[in-house]
Amino acid sequence: MVGYDPTSYSDPTEAKVENIDIKWKVDFNKKTLQGSVDLKFEVFKDKLQSVVLDSKDLAITRVSDGSTDLKFNIGEKHASFGSPLEIQLAGPVNSGSNFVLHIEYETSPGATALQWLDPKQTAGKKYPYMFSQCQAIHARSILPCQDSPSAKAPYSAQITVSDPLVALMSALSCGSETSVDESGAKWMTYKFQQKVPMPSYLIAIVVGLLESREIGPRSKVWSEKEFVDKAAAEFSETESMLAAGEELGGPYVWGRYDLLVLPPSFPYGGMENPCLTFVTPTLLAGDKSLANVVAHEIAHSWTGNLVTNHTWEDFWLNEGHTVFLERKIVSKLFGEQTRHFQASNGLGSLKSAIDHFGSDHPFTNLVIKLNNVDPDDAFSSIPYEKGHTLLFHLETLLGGPTEFEPFLRSYIDKFKFKSVTTAQWKQHLYEFFENKRPVLDSLDWNAWFNSPGMPPVIPQYDQTLAMECTSLADKWAKASSDDFASFKSDDVTKLTSWQKIEFLSQLLQKEPLTSSHVTAMDALYKFSDEGNAEIKFRWNRLGIRAKCESAIEPALKMALEQGRMKFTRPLFRDLGAWEKSRDQAVEGFLANKPFMHSTTASHIEKDLKLV
Template identity: 55%
Template structure:
């Protein structure tokens, strides 16, 4: 099958290994690179191959050491530019060729974010990080940029000697750069085959701390000790995941906490999970994001969706596994509670896209669709809902986890489609085919909107949140003295997040109510970003003027889009402070990630033409 998001014809040839030499130029914001691709022919008389590129300057191409003719095709809006290479020889099926491409990235490469010192926590050194998912690796390396192609890689990275480089691979030593004594070359090897979107690099003023027998945390020194405390349960999560899914094959499992401007929650790069500093709550309460990224070591990284149309295979199974880890470490009720929250996220996504939007299909068609535009909680939560529904039909969590484990074993080191997944499901449960035949597969996979079945989740942990939210919604002014600090003392931070989420679904509370809530619960003191984010939105909605500077401070001190965009929007909608929202944004945009500043500019209806960072 072909991949609608790639030019590289994975049915004609496959890349088996990449050998990378990268030299980072922080002054020009470019990487000068050389990549040697070991390519295997899948057809007879194979004499030309196409690689994916985006905004790369191609300097030279060789095949087996001989100069090769190459041409670049027309530029596509999101796929970039095909690089067509004519080989000097014809290969038979199964034969290999080593293709060497020398190139340079563009300063605006979509995979790379070059941060100025002011955008980092330390404010002294520049910083670079990559984000290749879904189809951005081609702006960093000419490659077969399709998740159907999995390869090993080896890399050498030359950086200024004050900086440290890490990659989604095992560290393999460092030396002074033989060509320039003011630089250091770091070496890496990844011996487990993986797709191109998981190649990742970070360079900055990094330190690390050991947090387990196979884990370290990496970050700027401002965050490193906090991160070591926050993620100290990583080994327990890894062991729990191994008990559920089988051995962890990647060797090292490190976590890298990025500067505050990192726009996402986490990214599951092998051997080196990326995490936002907003997870550093001080009480380990947001470490379930790490359980999610750990789960990807099996579902996504070991077994990969063949194309982005089958993204739910990565994310639905990962959410399922993450919640099974939660079940082991906490309780079944905790898993049910998290699943309820996920269903709410799914409703929100379906509402945002529109219930008849084909991008809300579990398996959407991405013919001429940018996979970034399709990204939402649908593959995560509609995928989880299908797996949970099957679990209920087929005999419960232990029975269904047996299937998930056998699916991982069968397809390990490969890439898979929804059809192959379904075939294995029918084979594994061959004595329950009559049950599986009653599932409305078309409604689940190829129909937009909410799933055909709404799971009934256990509400034990949610009941206390619902009851407290209802008390506040119904309270008259004269009832406010009935609220006590003990109301929230009995709630976990997860329940407190749910309580505030429920209030955000209702009409704004009277100002007297949120002021009383602060007086008795002191939510301003919370260090948990998820709690703080919802609380400040609630206050601004109730037109509490004292909350406006706190909301804008949170919107600009970190750049995770999940928080920054809604906080700016809330203040912008408070007519009296609209100008304040705009002036704070204009003052801070230089320190923001370009993706974030571009989207906030749209949210605040700022003219894009005067946007320096778009």
């Protein structure tokens, strides 16, 4: 292992990539990207004779420095980290110098960053579709690079695709050109420029039959035409969220904030790719109730994209700050009680994640260790919610929002365009609150950073919006069949979508209900007819936990019809744990595995204990 990032072979302290220039032709028949990348390096070590890059299953045919072909060696492959690509330079290069490596290659059809969809897997059914997901360490499967968040660089790209497909990237569009090959086939070459330095995991590409709609002065929403108008209506508040983010984090430096609604197999709720946030279609609830995910991805424009965790061991710096900023944005739009309500709700998902790993598991620490560990295996809501809890607790201790929001802005200003460690974050906190050092010293920092399980302190969140949810959940949990008549359909009609989600979340944290409870509840509240994915997800889990056989089919259907891991993995775990549904779950997974994102499929195999 070279360098200081345990998930990377590269060492940016010797020579760091300072610009990336990509040229790809997208081949849907072979399911590969074919082309080259030019990497411009800045050297920090005298007499540098070789460079090591991260790579994974790349078919490299030539490496040169522009004038001389260079020798290279691809090392032994690690299942998660891929292979070190060592390139011998033509001669020693001294500190302060620059050089360029030109690398010609082709990706593997099994590149873990890419998912290739056949036409039948798209909404339009006529053209194929491809999208990337490089976080955490999958960029190395589409280009040789320094695949560590500690290394940030701008990039440019030229992407050639067959007409009428459209290519988009996590960068600003610089136009397109048309060409015709010898066979008469028409090709489009799209050009992109990302001038802001960013880590490799934020390189993103999508190719499909895409359309767009304007939703703001600096925003469009993109998707297949079948979803584009619904998406435009759902995300119409994007500009308001951007403006609220700028109030807290400073100027938005990325130029555009476009949204791409992906096909259902996308494994996450959203991915904060600069200039082009990827989101799941499960957010299209029809009432904008799930648009807070967009607020989260917008917040990443400052915390994560502009200021980035140094390695994945400090992932909480990205996600804890982003959840904190997201809820600040929500507060500006919907009120402080809503912020407290969502923060309180987050404790439920935090507890569930800790229960999944086990309260003593090191992955439940805020700062984790990833020696020989794939960051995907450690991924959960813990860095999100445990990190947010620390920041909320600090805000309370240090004088409230008027005192803490200026710290958040100073943190962004100090570390923008850079990567930061937990130690650097803590040092800046102490420097900013120099006059409150005794307050900071009163915290048990080791318990916050390095102890497993729930946070050492839980803030006192305002429970105004949660009280109705709690009261109704407690009433159902205590009810016998004789009490069912006391419930009315308007118990939930007066609740917001967020409150319905919390009501079901609280029931999931209690002892499982009986099948008769679930049947009676659905007769009154019609949860089985819900279009809101967050509600439907919790309702399906509640039914499986209650051993309600009628819940098996809808739960399995939801687990298979979309690939968002937040939904799919718990549903498969629940279905796999019940003897009456396990065989169906395994059979359904194996039949659909070829159509799933590779990250999703590998996790579900482990969840179902098939590997």
